Amino acid sequence: MENLFSDRVRDVPRSFIREILKDALVPGTISFAGGLPNRNLFPVKEIQAATQTVFERYGNDLFQYSASEGFLPLREWIAHRYKEKGLEVPVEHILITSGSQQGLDLLGKTVLNEGDGVIIEEPGYLGAIQAFTVYRPKFLPVPVSETGMETEHLETLVQSEKIKLIYTVPNFQNPSGITYPEENRQKIAQILKGTETVFIEDDPYGDLRFSKNKNTSFYSLLPEQTVLLGSFSKIVIPGFRIGWIVASEPLMEKLVVAKQAADLHTNAFSQCVLHQYVSDYSLDAHISKIISAYRGQKEVMLKSILKHFPEEVSCTRPEGGMFLWVTLPKRLAALDLFDLAVKDKVVFVPGDPFYIGQTNVHTLRLNFSCSDAETIETGILRLSKAIKKMLSGRSVQ
Amino acid sequence: MENLFSDRVRDVPRSFIREILKDALVPGTISFAGGLPNRNLFPVKEIQAATQTVFERYGNDLFQYSASEGFLPLREWIAHRYKEKGLEVPVEHILITSGSQQGLDLLGKTVLNEGDGVIIEEPGYLGAIQAFTVYRPKFLPVPVSETGMETEHLETLVQSEKIKLIYTVPNFQNPSGITYPEENRQKIAQILKGTETVFIEDDPYGDLRFSKNKNTSFYSLLPEQTVLLGSFSKIVIPGFRIGWIVASEPLMEKLVVAKQAADLHTNAFSQCVLHQYVSDYSLDAHISKIISAYRGQKEVMLKSILKHFPEEVSCTRPEGGMFLWVTLPKRLAALDLFDLAVKDKVVFVPGDPFYIGQTNVHTLRLNFSCSDAETIETGILRLSKAIKKMLSGRSVQ
Numbered sequence: 129m130e131n132l133f134s135d136r137v138r139d140v141p142r143s144f145i146r147e148i149l150k151d152a153l154v155p156g157t158i159s160f161a162g163g164l165p166n167r168n169l170f171p172v173k174e175i176q177a178a179t180q181t182v183f184e185r186y187g188n189d190l191f192q193y194s195a196s197e198g199f200l201p202l203r204e205w206i207a208h209r210y211k212e213k214g215l216e217v218p219v220e221h222i223l224i225t226s227g228s229q230q231g232l233d234l235l236g237k238t239v240l241n242e243g244d245g246v247i248i249e250e251p252g253y254l255g256a257i258q259a260f261t262v263y264r265p266k267f268l269p270v271p272v273s274e275t276g277m278e279t280e281h282l283e284t285l286v287q288s289e290k291i292k293l294i295y296t297v298p299n300f301q302n303p304s305g306i307t308y309p310e311e312n313r314q315k316i317a318q319i320l321k322g323t324e325t326v327f328i329e330d331d332p333y334g335d336l337r338f339s340k341n342k343n344t345s346f347y348s349l350l351p352e353q354t355v356l357l358g359s360f361s362k363i364v365i366p367g368f369r370i371g372w373i374v375a376s377e378p379l380m381e382k383l384v385v386a387k388q389a390a391d392l393h394t395n396a397f398s399q400c401v402l403h404q405y406v407s408d409y410s411l412d413a414h415i416s417k418i419i420s421a422y423r424g425q426k427e428v429m430l431k432s433i434l435k436h437f438p439e440e441v442s443c444t445r446p447e448g449g450m451f452l453w454v455t456l457p458k459r460l461a462a463l464d465l466f467d468l469a470v471k472d473k474v475v476f477v478p479g480d481p482f483y484i485g486q487t488n489v490h491t492l493r494l495n496f497s498c499s500d501a502e503t504i505e506t507g508i509l510r511l512s513k514a515i516k517k518m519l520s521g522r523s524v525q
Numbered sequence: 526m527e528n529l530f531s532d533r534v535r536d537v538p539r540s541f542i543r544e545i546l547k548d549a550l551v552p553g554t555i556s557f558a559g560g561l562p563n564r565n566l567f568p569v570k571e572i573q574a575a576t577q578t579v580f581e582r583y584g585n586d587l588f589q590y591s592a593s594e595g596f597l598p599l600r601e602w603i604a605h606r607y608k609e610k611g612l613e614v615p616v617e618h619i620l621i622t623s624g625s626q627q628g629l630d631l632l633g634k635t636v637l638n639e640g641d642g643v644i645i646e647e648p649g650y651l652g653a654i655q656a657f658t659v660y661r662p663k664f665l666p667v668p669v670s671e672t673g674m675e676t677e678h679l680e681t682l683v684q685s686e687k688i689k690l691i692y693t694v695p696n697f698q699n700p701s702g703i704t705y706p707e708e709n710r711q712k713i714a715q716i717l718k719g720t721e722t723v724f725i726e727d728d729p730y731g732d733l734r735f736s737k738n739k740n741t742s743f744y745s746l747l748p749e750q751t752v753l754l755g756s757f758s759k760i761v762i763p764g765f766r767i768g769w770i771v772a773s774e775p776l777m778e779k780l781v782v783a784k785q786a787a788d789l790h791t792n793a794f795s796q797c798v799l800h801q802y803v804s805d806y807s808l809d810a811h812i813s814k815i816i817s818a819y820r821g822q823k824e825v826m827l828k829s830i831l832k833h834f835p836e837e838v839s840c841t842r843p844e845g846g847m848f849l850w851v852t853l854p855k856r857l858a859a860l861d862l863f864d865l866a867v868k869d870k871v872v873f874v875p876g877d878p879f880y881i882g883q884t885n886v887h888t889l890r891l892n893f894s895c896s897d898a899e900t901i902e903t904g905i906l907r908l909s910k911a912i913k914k915m916l917s918g919r920s921v922q
Contacts, residue, residue, distance in 0.1 A: 131721060132689070134660070137635045137779050167585045175588070176580045183573045188564045191572070191762035226623055226766075226788040233787045237659060238534045258786040262634060263531070292529070324528060365588035367793040369623075382534050389655040390630045391623040395792045396764040 158507035160494040178404035198224025199399035228371035232259035244292040251482035276312030300333040300449025303493040317349035330357040333449035338423040368398040436512035450497035461488040474510040555904035557891040575801035595621025596796035625768035629656035641689040648879035673709025697730040697846025700890040714746035727754040730846035735820040765795040833909035847894035858885040871907040
């Protein structure tokens with residue numbers, strides 16, 4: 129029966145996170161492992177009201193087959209929002225997708241031949257690796273840290289390999305929480321200018337910014353090469369599965385054909401409800417609420433870490449988003465810490481799935497968006513005890 | 526810039542139907558070209574009530590990320606419905622997809638390597654051809670007609686080629702409206718039994734049956750090889766984009782991984798609303814209404830055709846679904862008739878896009894689900910005049 133399958137799906141990893149968490153959780157376990165937005169902040173009442181309104185306003189029209197490109201008023205709203213941020217994006221360059229994840233699949237599908245070079249961040253977003261793996265590229269990881277992407281490494285690759293795609297999350301990255309500094313962006317743009325490489329700027333967390341500092345979008349720095357991915361999942365709700373791709377011709381034409389072949393169009397009803405919601409309510413006011421909650425939770429987590437973790441353990445200082453990245457001393461594997469932490473009723477994601485071809489790494493991801501201050505303090509205390517146990521060698525396996 | 530694209534998207538046809546209809550329509554044109562269910566029959570009030578209920582019942586839970594496999598109660602409902610029809614389908618074998626179209630994409634993705642043999646019906650469903658083209662198979666068309674699939678042709682192909690997939694719409698096919706007779710199904714099953722071929726039984730129209738006669742599902746005849754595709758698009762609404770795949774292990778495991786890589790999961794809110802709708806209302810009562818309307822419209826269309834079309838023109842007698850298929854005398858190309866008919870304010874889909882590598886065919890598709898009796902009579906009369914003009918040679922180009 130193994131003969132049945134295409135080569136392309138042989139390599140796609142199952143969700144590592146699902147697998148390790150499957151049997152791990154006993155009641156009372158505190159989880160920093162999730163990658164979810166905080167459900168208590170979903171604007172349920174407002175969406176309910178918007179739903180009522182669209183039933184009255186559109187009736188049967190809500191439910192017919194509709195355009196592959198997406199619901200036009202929603203695309204116009206997205207273009208307008210970019211304009212407010214200083215980016216000129218024509219409506220025709222916006223394609224609504226079934227979440228950003230579908231954007232990645234469609235980009236892989238339209239651009240990648242087997243063996244094509246794809247630069248990814250290391251550590252990098254697992255979902256992107258999964259989506260692209262299907263198209264069997266050659267992954268070329270470039271390290272990222274709080275100083276951004278390693279530009280020397282990038283430059284060497286660009287000079288020595290044929291690179292079709294570069295995938296980045298420059299703001300409050302998943303998994304590490306880092307943001308590319310301004311100089312780093314300028315340097316990256318300088319290296320890539322004039323090459324035939326598509327630069328993907330995936331920005332699901334960009335609006336969840338804790339500080340006032342704002343960096344320049346690659347869409348401004350590399351207008352001809354950048355494909356922007358956006359999403360309502362982290363700023364409104366994920367369950368509607370509504371995201372978008374910004375791309376210009378001739379790529380957009382291919383993306384629309386691929387979208388049609390993939391699922392005809394994104395759920396039209398939900399696009400309409402979402403448009404009504406952003407028309408009737410202030411999305412920025414809602415985002416402020418999320419920011420205020422996540423910032424507070426991040427501060428509690430960071431403070432607890434600084435208070436309880438041994439000095440040899442370091443972590444990132446995210447200026448937004450949902451994640452914080454911890455680096456253990458090199459001799460400690462995060463997977464071993466996981467086994468120990470589970471017993472102490474706290475879980476996280478070991479760094480392993482965020483690297484290509486590295487295992488037993490000494491980094492891990494902590495999510496702060498879903499836990500309240502007290503839970504965070506308790507969880508970090510438990511985690512610190514597990515780390516100290518490991519460091520003292522009492523449990524090295 | 527052409528270098529940018531993957532080989533796989535170079536070949537995907539744009540929507541032929543969209544293209545030919547783009548500039549064609551003047552006001553007052555009657556369209557039999559659509560492939561849409563009748564919007565006047567959408568159960569809007571009931572869905573609105575179901576939506577209210579789920580808001581009250583589930584609140585925030587509606588909007589979080591959810592399972593790639595789909596909303597469990599909906600999958601259970603689908604399993605139960607199959608059981609009522611005499612098919613035993615375990616819940617674990619059901620994956621909710623973003624419409625059946627996504628089912629085709631996921632199947633192509635998990636099964637097809639470049640050059641693999643795929644048997645398709647001729648004429649056959651354009652969306653399937655689009656979805657599979659992305660994976661660059663070798664299409665092997667087998668003619669279908671009111672006697673079903675040509676089994677001699679099928680047998681020759683199965684013996685001479687390595688066939689990975691067979692794609693069929695055995696009930697009230699799009700585009701032709703034909704249904705595979707019982708003996709034909711038995712014969713097909715006999716030919717395929719024991720081969721390593723996946724048989725796709727796409728059944729979006731199966732419930733829209735005008736008569737009492739029911740044929741055996743391939744899922745019963747070839748249980749180990751058949752993948753069933755189902756959809757709510759034609760029996761409830763298409764705008765939610767909710768369909769499903771029935772497949773067993775190990776294929777299902779690969780499909781779930783591919784689903785996750787493609788868009789994480791299908792819109793959870795809409796799955797929940799749909800489940801509430803089918804729980805609170807009788808879907809069969811609703812389907813009866815659709816059947817009664819479509820059957821009436823089909824009868825008017827058939828009667829008008831028999832009355833007005835020249836004798837040399839023949840057509841299928843659909844026992845369900847939304848389409849009827851017309852065969853012109855061989856010397857008349859449907860595309861030429863289209864040009865003439867547009868001027869007479871009636872449009873249809875020329876057969877061309879439903880064949881692989883044949884053009885200027887003498888067949889065409891008529892949709893009867895979206896027009897009332899009077900419109901159908903007027904439209905068929907207009908079309909008959911255009912045909913007669915062509916036959917009399919007055920407009921041969």
